[in-house]
Amino acid sequence: ELDAADANLQDDTNDEPPLSLADLRHDRRNRIRVYYASGSHHSSPVSWMAYTLLSTQLRYGTVGDLLWLACVGVTDSYVHGRIDKAGYVSFANDLRRHVRRVYPDDDVDRATGAAYAELLDGTGLSNTYTGPHTQLSLSENGKILTQNDEYRFFLLRHTSLWNAMMYSPYVCSKMQLWNGAGMARWREMLAKMGLPLEQCQQPYAFMKPGLKRRLRDVVNEHAEEYGLDGLSYTGFIRITGYRSLLSASDTCYAITALLECEAGGVQAAALADANGTTSIGSEEEREDERLMHTFNAAYDALGSNGGSVEGSDQSTLVNGGTIVGAEGGVASGLGGGIRLALSLQKAIIQTAIGLVDRKAITRLSHFRYAYVHCTSRGSGGGGFGGGGPGAGPAAGDRTAADEDNEKPDQAHIFAKPLALTSLAHFLMDMHRANGKWTGTKSRPLVLLAEKPETDTYVVVGYEFPESTGDVVRNRFGQNFELAARTMNGAFKFDSFDTNVVEVKSSDVQRFVEQLHYMMDSIE
Numbered sequence: 001e002l003d004a005a006d007a008n009l010q011d012d013t014n015d016e017p018p019l020s021l022a023d024l025r026h027d028r029r030n031r032i033r034v035y036y037a038s039g040s041h042h043s044s045p046v047s048w049m050a051y052t053l054l055s056t057q058l059r060y061g062t063v064g065d066l067l068w069l070a071c072v073g074v075t076d077s078y079v080h081g082r083i084d085k086a087g088y089v090s091f092a093n094d095l096r097r098h099v100r101r102v103y104p105d106d107d108v109d110r111a112t113g114a115a116y117a118e119l120l121d122g123t124g125l126s127n128t129y130t131g132p133h134t135q136l137s138l139s140e141n142g143k144i145l146t147q148n149d150e151y152r153f154f155l156l157r158h159t160s161l162w163n164a165m166m167y168s169p170y171v172c173s174k175m176q177l178w179n180g181a182g183m184a185r186w187r188e189m190l191a192k193m194g195l196p197l198e199q200c201q202q203p204y205a206f207m208k209p210g211l212k213r214r215l216r217d218v219v220n221e222h223a224e225e226y227g228l229d230g231l232s233y234t235g236f237i238r239i240t241g242y243r244s245l246l247s248a249s250d251t252c253y254a255i256t257a258l259l260e261c262e263a264g265g266v267q268a269a270a271l272a273d274a275n276g277t278t279s280i281g282s283e284e285e286r287e288d289e290r291l292m293h294t295f296n297a298a299y300d301a302l303g304s305n306g307g308s309v310e311g312s313d314q315s316t317l318v319n320g321g322t323i324v325g326a327e328g329g330v331a332s333g334l335g336g337g338i339r340l341a342l343s344l345q346k347a348i349i350q351t352a353i354g355l356v357d358r359k360a361i362t363r364l365s366h367f368r369y370a371y372v373h374c375t376s377r378g379s380g381g382g383g384f385g386g387g388g389p390g391a392g393p394a395a396g397d398r399t400a401a402d403e404d405n406e407k408p409d410q411a412h413i414f415a416k417p418l419a420l421t422s423l424a425h426f427l428m429d430m431h432r433a434n435g436k437w438t439g440t441k442s443r444p445l446v447l448l449a450e451k452p453e454t455d456t457y458v459v460v461g462y463e464f465p466e467s468t469g470d471v472v473r474n475r476f477g478q479n480f481e482l483a484a485r486t487m488n489g490a491f492k493f494d495s496f497d498t499n500v501v502e503v504k505s506s507d508v509q510r511f512v513e514q515l516h517y518m519m520d521s522i523e
């Protein structure tokens with residue numbers, strides 16, 4: 001961008017005396033200052049750049065595992081709001097070209113009794129279906145397929161259609177499923193689609209084949225009527241075993257859950273007990289140890305350690321794995337990550353509903369902010385629960401005795417930037433759908449999540465995009481830095497994202513006030 005600006009500057013000054021080197025240097029520095037002052041943003045997904053390099057320069061373009069990691073990385077950037085819809089379409093089209101090159105379609109009938117991919121993901125093979133019939137067999141484990149209509153249903157292939165729609169951030173926010181009117185409209189839509197509630201609440205794998213075959217037709221027919229016009233996108237799926245499919249979005253949510261939940265802490269404690277040792281050192285060193293074990297668990301779940309062989313049976317990636325809370329078990333593998341992801345998503349939606357019901361979000365001139373404590377509904381350290389949005393007691397219904405019984409060193413699931421980001425995005429989607437945070441009422445959002453084990457708060461700032469799927473530059477990184485410089489306190493900037501800071505509990509309210517005064521002075 002700066003080079004292009006330099007070229008334009010030269011063109012504009014052809015008829016004027018040439019600028020001196022000092023003037024050119026001063027002008028370039030001003031443009032650099034303006035560029036950085038405009039805020040931070042995410043670049044192209046590194047996984048896509050790495051695969052492009054490997055496929056064009058190092059001739060590893062036919063390795064399916066590397067292509068799958070590129071698909072997962074691009075999808076992760078999209079579902080977590082790091083790239084906008086137009087950017088994702090560009091990357092997805094490029095990856096689709098690679099998928100067709102590495103796994104070309106053929107007309108030769110495969111093994112007898114093979115299943116159809118269109119049957120397994122519930123998108124086709126109705127009586128009027130005239131598209132391609134993609135047969136699968138055991139010999140095709142690890143093959144990647146392009147899914148033109150990947151629905152924004154949360155972990156559909158690993159839960160029920162009911163839960164997949166209820167806990168989908170897109171469906172839940174668009175249809176406002178946290179209130180009675182929204183639930184009534186949702187049930188009405190399912191009835192018009194001809195999907196019995198009993199079947200919708202069955203695990204998706206056990207739904208009647210006839211209903212699964214016509215799912216895409218009825219969804220496309222009624223989605224726009226209920227405001228779900230952007231319900232699908234181009235996705236990628238991988239065969240992980242006989243009649244078993246895993247989507248790139250499923251993998252993203254599972255790996256994120258393994259990274260964000262306290263699986264690493266449980267594993268570190270289990271290893272210490274097995275070795276007859278106890279964790280020593282400062283809290284920072286113990287946290288580094290937990291992060292190391294958590295990263296290793298997520299890394300192993302991706303299959304990036306060379307443990308899987310190209311084309312081998314991948315079914316254990318999904319069907320295996322344990323989950324935190326099992327006797328002697330810790331979260332491991334994609335199986336454990338998928339179950340953790342569903343529990344984490346429930347906690348995100350319940351916590352967001354609790355914040356809104358308690359009117360815990362405060363509006364200031366330049367931003368909104370809210371505290372997320374360990375006593376907030378759904379944000380307790382050990383368990384996740386609830387039967388759905390709006391189910392159970394609200395966050396404000398907890399008694400003082402309940403709060404006194406909270407462990408002071410309890411882990412907080414929202415004291416992690418990614419989980420807090422998901423909560424912020426859902427809060428924005430909620431209020432964008434009901435029109436309360438749009439136009440002149442739109443404000444950036446700052447969330448402050450309690451971190452009891454270090455007596456600090458994780459503070460994250462988010463800009464508010466006017467439209468779903470848009471991405472705007474985030475200026476909270478420089479705003480946080482300026483606010484920290486103008487006050488005495490303990491701050492910690494050690495995240496990959498500049499809009500994340502950790503503040504001592506005793507300084508956090510003063511930090512919010514200083515941030516407000518500082519933003520007010522520079523407007």
